[in-house]
Amino acid sequence: MNQDISITVIDREGKSHELIAPTDMAMNLMEVCKAYELPVEGTCGGMAMCASCQCYLVSDHDLPEKSDDEEAMLSEAFYVKENSRLGCQIHMSKALEGLTVELAPE
Numbered sequence: 001m002n003q004d005i006s007i008t009v010i011d012r013e014g015k016s017h018e019l020i021a022p023t024d025m026a027m028n029l030m031e032v033c034k035a036y037e038l039p040v041e042g043t044c045g046g047m048a049m050c051a052s053c054q055c056y057l058v059s060d061h062d063l064p065e066k067s068d069d070e071e072a073m074l075s076e077a078f079y080v081k082e083n084s085r086l087g088c089q090i091h092m093s094k095a096l097e098g099l100t101v102e103l104a105p106e
Contacts, residue, residue: 010102029087046088051077053087054104
């Protein structure tokens with residue numbers, strides 16, 4: 001049974017990248033972007049402590065509520081918008097098929 005989904009990541013130059021993301025490996029969006037060598041640092045290793053994986057939700061997907069740690073980190077980050085999320089806090093699941101995000105400026 002295929003556990004992969006298709007997602008789109010728009011890089012900082014506005015180019016769209018169609019990615020295949022596994023849903024059976026407990027990966028988050030930051031890790032998927034890094035696997036495709038997109039410019040996402042993930043300096044803190046996915047602990048919601050650096051905001052270097054900040055992105056903007058473009059598609060109309062219902063994501064889980066932001067954790068207190070994610071809210072706190074975004075409150076200190078630059079270029080935050082209403083649709084800002086930390087990629088390390090978006091875990092790949094079948095429900096995210098067709099997800100589209102845009103990487104926030106560095």
